[in-house]
Amino acid sequence: MAALTIFCAMLLAGSALHKAMARERLAAAASRLVGASPALGPVLLVLAGAVELIAAVCLLIEPLRVAGGIAATVLWAGYTLMLVRRRGETLDCGCDLNARAKPVTAVLAARPAVLSALAAFVSTLPAAPVTLDAPFAAAGLLALYLGASELLAIPRPAWRTV
Template identity: 65%
Template sequence: MAALALFCAALLAASALHKVLARARMIEATARLTGVSPVPAQLLLIHAGTLELVAAGCLLVPPLRTAGAVIAALVWAAYALALLRRRGETLDCGCDLAARSKPVSTALVLRAAGLAVLAAIVAVLPDAPFTLDAPFAAAGLLALYLGASELLAIPAPHWKPSLGKAA
């Protein structure tokens, strides 16, 4: 199951990089999502990005994989709770690479909660060595995740109400 650890590490590292590259947008998104002013939001953003990088690094080192997975699960659970508090509101949550305001739906909350559960699963799985196929499987999972994120961003597809339209 090294592919799951690599997937989580890649997603965490990409998220931390996104926080650096789109800093102004992410500060605003953090402020709206958490309900704080921009200065504390910037500190929260730095803290979250640092935790993501630490978790990603730990996930790549087999003896530290459990610690990294626990940190990742806590970070993603915090994101899920912040999204749950804003469910139904329309905002740019910073969850995607593209800047777009959208309703915070149940599907977005479940995506973050699902990542927390996945990280918890990685934490309890026995350590497996990285094999040659693990990076390819992790890249495939990352592609599926990004594709699902794009599908969730579609404003009003006919199938979306079944995913938990924001109330």
């Protein structure tokens, strides 16, 4: 189960890095998502990125893993609530690596909800040694997650009914 913990930490750290690299775009997205003034966007972005980075580090340090899991659970639950509140609107929520204005649907809100549940699950796991295969399994999970995210970004595919 160490792979799930490492996956969550990698996703959180990657999200924090993404916020640092695409500050302008994501600050605007953060203020729109929260419904705050655009001037507050950079503050919200730094706050979210800091929580993501702290949670990622905590997940990798065994005595702090539970605290990291709880922080990630609360953060992703917050993202879920903000997306649900914006359901039906079209905006760039900052959920993807690329700038894309898209309708906020139940599927889009389900992603952080599932991640929140996963982080809650990770915080309840007993301590497990990190074996050599765990980081590779986590990297594979991250690749699958990012690939699924790109598939969900395809506008009106024939195979999607939601």
